Structure formats: C-alpha cells, structure tokens
Amino acid sequence: MNLTLPGGAGFYLNRLSPTPLIPIRLHAGPEIWCKLEFLNPSGSTKDRIARYILEKAWRAGDIGPGSTVIEASSGSTSIAMALACAQLGIRFIAVMPEGVSNERVLIIKAYGGQICLTPKAAGIAGSIAETERLAAECNGFLPRQFANPDNANAHRYGSAREVLDQIPGGAADAVVSGVGTGGTLVGLYQGMSDAGCRVTPVLAKPVKLTWEADIECCSFSPCIPGVVDSMSTIFKNANLPDLCTIEVPDHEAVAATRELMRKGFPVGPSSGLNFVAACRWAEQSAPGSRVVTVLPDRMERYFTTELFAAQP
Numbered sequence: 654m655n656l657t658l659p660g661g662a663g664f665y666l667n668r669l670s671p672t673p674l675i676p677i678r679l680h681a682g683p684e685i686w687c688k689l690e691f692l693n694p695s696g697s698t699k700d701r702i703a704r705y706i707l708e709k710a711w712r713a714g715d716i717g718p719g720s721t722v723i724e725a726s727s728g729s730t731s732i733a734m735a736l737a738c739a740q741l742g743i744r745f746i747a748v749m750p751e752g753v754s755n756e757r758v759l760i761i762k763a764y765g766g767q768i769c770l771t772p773k774a775a776g777i778a779g780s781i782a783e784t785e786r787l788a789a790e791c792n793g794f795l796p797r798q799f800a801n802p803d804n805a806n807a808h809r810y811g812s813a814r815e816v817l818d819q820i821p822g823g824a825a826d827a828v829v830s831g832v833g834t835g836g837t838l839v840g841l842y843q844g845m846s847d848a849g850c851r852v853t854p855v856l857a858k859p860v861k862l863t864w865e866a867d868i869e870c871c872s873f874s875p876c877i878p879g880v881v882d883s884m885s886t887i888f889k890n891a892n893l894p895d896l897c898t899i900e901v902p903d904h905e906a907v908a909a910t911r912e913l914m915r916k917g918f919p920v921g922p923s924s925g926l927n928f929v930a931a932c933r934w935a936e937q938s939a940p941g942s943r944v945v946t947v948l949p950d951r952m953e954r955y956f957t958t959e960l961f962a963a964q965p
C-alpha cells in the first residue's frame with residue numbers, strides 16, 4: 654500500500670487537535686481538571702514536544718529529507734519522535750537504557766524507529782552521552798529534551814493555552830504534575846502565568862516508585878537517585894516561584910491508575926501519580942479552587958510492568 658497523506662510531511666504536524674480537559678469533582682469539593690494527554694496520536698503528551706521541536710527544526714532547515722533524528726529517552730519521547738519522524742519520512746534512532754519495557758521497543762520499531770540500548774548501569778546519562786556520539790558520527794539532529802527550552806515552550810504555547818481556552822473562566826489556581834524533564838510543569842505554569850493567571854505550581858513527587866518503565870517521571874524516586882533530575886536543566890533553570898510538593902507513595906499512584914482505568918481512562922502510572930497529588934492539593938484548597946493536572950500517557954506501554962502484575 655502506498656499511502657499518500659494530504660499536505661505531505663506537514664500533515665502530522667498540523668493534525669494534532671486540543672486534547673479534552675474534563676472536570677472531576679471530589680465530594681462537592683474543589684474541581685480537578687484533567688487534561689487527557691494520553692489521547693495524543695502516539696499516546697502521550699510527548700507528541701507536543703516532538704511536533705514543536707521537529708517542526709521548528711524543519712522550518713529552519715536543520716532537518717529535512719535524508720535527516721536522522723536521535724533522542725535519549727526511556728520511552729514516551731522516543732515513541733512520539735518515532736511517529737513524528739515516520740510522518741516526516743526521516744530516520745529516527747531511540748537511545749535508551751537497557752531494561753526499558755519491551756512494549757516501548759516494539760512500538761518504536763512499529764513506527765520504523767531504530768533502537769540503540771546503552772548499559773543499564775549508566776542510566777539515562779549514558780543514553781544522552783551516546784546520542785552525542787551517534788550525532789557526531791552521522792550528522793544527526795538532537796532534540797535534547799532534557800535541556801531544550803522548546804520542550805517547555807511546547808506546553809507554554811500549546812497545552813497551557815488549550816487549558817485556558819477550555820476551563821470555564823479561563824483561569825486556574827494550581828497546576829499539578831510529576832517531573833521528568835520538567836517540560837510539562839514548567840510550560841503549563843509559564844503559559845498560564847503569561848496570561849495573567851496566578852497559579853501555584855505543584856510537584857507530584859513519587860516516593861519509592863520502583864519500576865524501570867517510569868524512569869523518566871521518577872526523577873526524585875529513591876530507586877534512581879537524582880539520575881534524571883541531574884540531567885534536566887529545564888526544571889532547575891525555571892526555578893519556579895512558590896513551588897509546592899505533594900509526595901505520593903507508589904502503591905497509591907498504582908491504585909489510582911487502576912481506578913482511572915476502570916473509570917474509562919486507559920492511562921499509565923504517572924497519571925495515577927498526578928491524580929493523587931491533584932486530589933491531595935484540592936483537598937487542602939479553598940472551595941471553588943480549580944486544580945489542573947495532566948494524564949500523560951496510555952496504559953499499553955506498561956503491560957509487562959508492575960502496573961499489570963499481581964492485580965488484586
């Protein structure tokens with residue numbers, strides 16, 4: 654089958670539509686507004702950064718037919734980049750630490766991406782170093798999600814604006830998210846602040862999250878001490894004022910993820926993490942407060958992880 658898309662390479666980049674923002678009210682308390690980011694085309698919020706960064710690079714002539722894009726990620730960003738590159742008709746190499754869930758590898762391959770595994774012991778830092786080496790070797794383009802301000806800008810000029818358009822009254826009181834690169838929390842906070850919204854940034858911090866698949870969103874987890882945190886200059890440089898933190902034990906994040914699934918939201922564990930933290934924040938907020946959070950990705954990339962193991 655030779656499928657030709659209307660609009661050619663630009664088709665993918667133009668076709669993303671706003672993800673729904675839905676309210677969940679807890680016992681007549683404050684409202685939690687959930688941005689259903691798992692409904693993006695590749696299954697996660699990372700479609701936004703893939704689109705934003707690659708579109709800019711394409712327009713600037715930094716990539717084009719024949720280019721190779723290389724990114725370090727333990728999953729979602731690589732999947733999103735693989736799909737974007739497939740749509741653009743260019744080569745993609747995902748560099749990931751050994752031990753990431755096989756589902757992710759299979760999805761990236763299905764999108765035509767190539768996989769390069771780096772030693773588990775070197776963590777995501779080892780993968781980042783390998784991207785630099787590979788890029789030098791094949792003149793590849795590096796999106797550099799951990800350092801590229803356009804990661805946060807994708808949310809600042811994308812998801813933040815969607816939220817403000819979608820939420821009644823065009824304002825929120827708090828934005829709650831776990832942090833991998835920090836792009837989501839930083840960008841949502843900045844975009845809402847740009848619009849004059851006084852919004853409190855709230856970090857959803859996993860405590861003792863233990864499975865490999867979530868390495869990216871567990872920068873603060875004791876099981877991967879500081880590995881990703883030390884890589885992300887986006888979050889550090891943003892130095893968010895009045896940053897608050899809600900700690901969420903892993904079993905609560907998992908239980909909430911399963912609960913969300915059974916309510917019709919087929920999400921991954923960082924959605925449970927975010928939702929629990931948003932609920933905690935909402936419980937201690939004034940009546941009428943609007944708390945915004947995101948459900949970042951879909952469940953199918955966790956089938957062989959603890960999320961689906963030992964179901965009660």
Ligand code: PMP
Nearest residue numbers: 729832833834835836837923949
């Ligand atoms: N959820 C999932 C599934 C992720 O993969 C990540 C990080 N890539 C996050 C949440 C955190 O997003 P961010 O990188 O924007 O901080």
